[in-house]
Amino acid sequence: MNRYDQLKKLMDQCRYFKTVCGAGNEDPQEVRRLTMVYALAGACSMDVSANVDVVKGAMQGLDTAELLAEKLGKTIPVRPYINVSVGLKGDPHIRKARIDKDICTQCGNCLDKCLQDAIDDNFVVAQQHCIGCGKCDEQCDVDAIKYYDKRVNLQEIIPECLASGAETLELHAIIADDDAVMADWKLLNSMLKDNYISMCLDRHFLSDVHLLDRIQRAYEISGDRLIIQADGIPMGGGEDDYKSTLQAIAIADIIEKSGIPCKLLASGGTNSKTRELARLCGVHVHGVSIGTYARRIVKHIINRPDFDDNLELIGQAVQIAEQLVKVNIA
Ligand code: SF4
Numbered sequence: 374m375n376r377y378d379q380l381k382k383l384m385d386q387c388r389y390f391k392t393v394c395g396a397g398n399e400d401p402q403e404v405r406r407l408t409m410v411y412a413l414a415g416a417c418s419m420d421v422s423a424n425v426d427v428v429k430g431a432m433q434g435l436d437t438a439e440l441l442a443e444k445l446g447k448t449i450p451v452r453p454y455i456n457v458s459v460g461l462k463g464d465p466h467i468r469k470a471r472i473d474k475d476i477c478t479q480c481g482n483c484l485d486k487c488l489q490d491a492i493d494d495n496f497v498v499a500q501q502h503c504i505g506c507g508k509c510d511e512q513c514d515v516d517a518i519k520y521y522d523k524r525v526n527l528q529e530i531i532p533e534c535l536a537s538g539a540e541t542l543e544l545h546a547i548i549a550d551d552d553a554v555m556a557d558w559k560l561l562n563s564m565l566k567d568n569y570i571s572m573c574l575d576r577h578f579l580s581d582v583h584l585l586d587r588i589q590r591a592y593e594i595s596g597d598r599l600i601i602q603a604d605g606i607p608m609g610g611g612e613d614d615y616k617s618t619l620q621a622i623a624i625a626d627i628i629e630k631s632g633i634p635c636k637l638l639a640s641g642g643t644n645s646k647t648r649e650l651a652r653l654c655g656v657h658v659h660g661v662s663i664g665t666y667a668r669r670i671v672k673h674i675i676n677r678p679d680f681d682d683n684l685e686l687i688g689q690a691v692q693i694a695e696q697l698v699k700v701n702i703a
Pocket residue numbers: 469470486487488489490491492498502503504505506507508509510
């Protein structure tokens with residue numbers, strides 16, 4: 374079975390779990406550890422930034438997972454796919470925060486809210502770690518946090534990422550401008566012809582009618598290779614309750630009812646309740662993508678300096694991750 378058919382089968386069986394390392398997360402070491410842990414935990418796709426070093430880090434993580442599987446009593450029946458995420462100017466997934474020192478009062482309110490630990494004690498944002506989630510901004514009363522977009526040159530970076538081991542692509546298209554979206558969509562489709570390609574959408578700028586019209590247009594270009602990642606609240610995860618994941622199921626419901634024959638992933642506020650809520654609501658999703666929550670639950674273990682050489686620690690992280698994967702596959 375080729376890799377496209379393998380992926381199709383996983384989604385048809387609703388066994389697709391994607392770990393989102395963060396479209397803006399450019400720390401190869403963290404990505405390597407996350408991919409290793411979640412590969413051993415049963416995830417079948419790893420979503421990473423469009424950065425060759427990060428893709429290579431993810432490949433190393435998968436290689437190590439395969440080497441350790443027997444020792445930890447795990448099996449990896451299908452090597453997980455590396456998905457590279459890119460975004461359009463204005464999409465929150467490609468923005469980075471910056472703290473304006475002239476405005477910042479150094480109150481410290483933002484420090485604990487950054488789940489990426491991207492803000493240091495001098496109130497400087499480490500660009501490599503910032504994913505643009507905006508959780509710091511929500512705490513800032515003086516509007517000291519600004520953003521800038523980090524958009525990559527697709528024609529340069531995508532072929533390099535594919536040559537380094539990435540197999541699928543995703544376009545974050547949470548903007549209103551249809552022409553800009555479709556131009557990038559056509560370009561990405563011309564670069565990847567033999568595997569799935571995903572568009573990540575939410576309803577921030579789009580009415581339900583506009584959303585479905587965009588998906589229909591994407592389908593006309595990609596055909597059966599189209600995955601829609603239905604973002605409830607982009608990067609809205611972290612808490613493990615039904616309310617956080619509600620919008621992910623709501624948008625998936627709208628797309629499912631349209632009958633457009635795409636594969637459908639729930640994302641944006643996803644957690645251990647997502648598959649259960651979809652089931653309770655009778656909403657059919659082919660898979661679940663989890664970023665913030667998936668990273669949060671293993672962070673205290675994978676950030677330890679002795680993590681790489683400590684099989685016991687690795688086993689603990691895998692056990693935690695495994696619970697999340699298990700409850701989100703059918
Ligand atoms: S909270 Fe989010 S946006 Fe703010 S610095 Fe941390 S990762 Fe970046």
